[in-house]
Amino acid sequence: xxxxxxxxxxxxxxxxxxxxxxxxxxxxxxxxxxxxxxxxxxxxxxxxxxxxxxxxxxxxxxxxxxxxxxxxxxxxxxxxxxxxxxxxxxxxxxxxxxxxxxxxxxxxxxxxxxxxxxxxxxxxxxxxxx
Numbered sequence: 001x002x003x004x005x006x007x008x009x010x011x012x013x014x015x016x017x018x019x020x021x022x023x024x025x026x027x028x029x030x031x032x033x034x035x036x037x038x039x040x041x042x043x044x045x046x047x048x049x050x051x052x053x054x055x056x057x058x059x060x061x062x063x064x065x066x067x068x069x070x071x072x073x074x075x076x077x078x079x080x081x082x083x084x085x086x087x088x089x090x091x092x093x094x095x096x097x098x099x100x101x102x103x104x105x106x107x108x109x110x111x112x113x114x115x116x117x118x119x120x121x122x123x124x125x126x127x128x129x130x
Contacts, residue, residue, distance in 0.1 A: 023090070024085055031077070032074055032079075033078055042073070042074055042108060043071065043073055044074050044107065045069055045071050047067060050102055051099065051100075052101070053100075054101055065099075066088065069087075082104075104116070
């Protein structure tokens with residue numbers, strides 16, 4: 001059975017903000033939960049990539065985009081923190097038209113394929129439970 005995990009994302013910008021140019025990195029805080037809102041723990045790979053459109057278009061292949069992969073040990077709380085740009089420098093000539101979408105994917109490091117983390121589905125699930 002395929003599991004879908006959802007993050008709660010909070011973005012923080014560091015290194016002087018966008019007004020002074022491209023920051024060295026920015027931070028994503030999240031919590032890894034499934035559709036039943038149960039947390040997940042263990043060793044996970046997170047792939048962060050920047051895209052030019054919300055949907056894949058011709059020429060918009062992963063190898064043509066900026067990306068990096070982090071491996072994290074997720075505690076029982078499911079909480080994680082990624083420093084995006086820590087492993088691979090963010091593009092120095094950052095163009096918001098070229099990189100207007102951020103995609104976050106995860107997989108269990110021991111087995112499995114990457115799948116997109118979808119905070120919108122998480123939000124819908126949280127809204128249903130209220």
